Amino acid sequence: MRLSNRNNTPLYSFIYSLVGIVFILGVIAYILEISKFDIFGKKAWILLAIPSLLFLLLYLLGRPVFEYDSDGEALNFRNSHILYLLSKKNLKDEFPKYKLIKYNVVNGLIFKRLYVYITSKKNHIIILKYDVSYLNTRQVKDLKFSLNKVVKTNKEIRHEHEDNTVTD
Incomplete structure (x- = not known):
């Protein structure tokens, strides 16, 4: 199964550009406010706070582009900004x-993360973290379905392997 939200990249670029423009305009308005106009008085910091909070929100949401491929014998995860x-x-x-x-x-509240637990060569557990905040509910449901299938198959194989080693 393949899952990707790369086709939404232009929308994400637009949102990031819009927030960048709002931030630049907020800085310019703040500079003009403290040097010339004095409309907001002591509340001029709001002109910087709102765009900064928008940038913080985008940062917390994480990497917007997520790709998953379970075709073949390997699982491929790609998460990029x-x-x-x-x-x-x-x-x-x-x-x-x-x-x-x-x-x-x-x-x-504002983000979704995928934690994938895998075994290493020395039987240690490695946790891989991916940002899936930008996936819609259907995509998350499909991702869970595919991963559930792999986990279920792996449990059955491990159980059969354990049964074979006990009887030998």
Whole structure:
């Protein structure tokens, strides 16, 4: 199964550009407010606070572009940002399906995160984190369905393997 929201990149670019313009206009209005107009008085900080909160919101939402591919024998996850200024490290992970132990989707107030638990070569558990805030509910549901299928298959294989080692 393939899942991607890359086709929404122009919309995300527009939103980021709009917030950037609002921020620049807020800075200009703040400078004009404190140097010439004095309309807001001591409340001039609001001209900087609102655009800053919008930038903080976009930052907390995380990387907007998420791609998932479960075709074949490997799971591919890609999570990237469209703005280099706010860019957290772009994530690109590929690992065999049998390494997936479980996953968890956390819904915060303003963000959604996907935590994927996989086994390493030394049987340690590694947690991979992805931002899925920009996925719609149908896409999140499809992602959960696909991951559930892989986790269920892995549990059955591990259970069969354990049964075979006990009887041997």
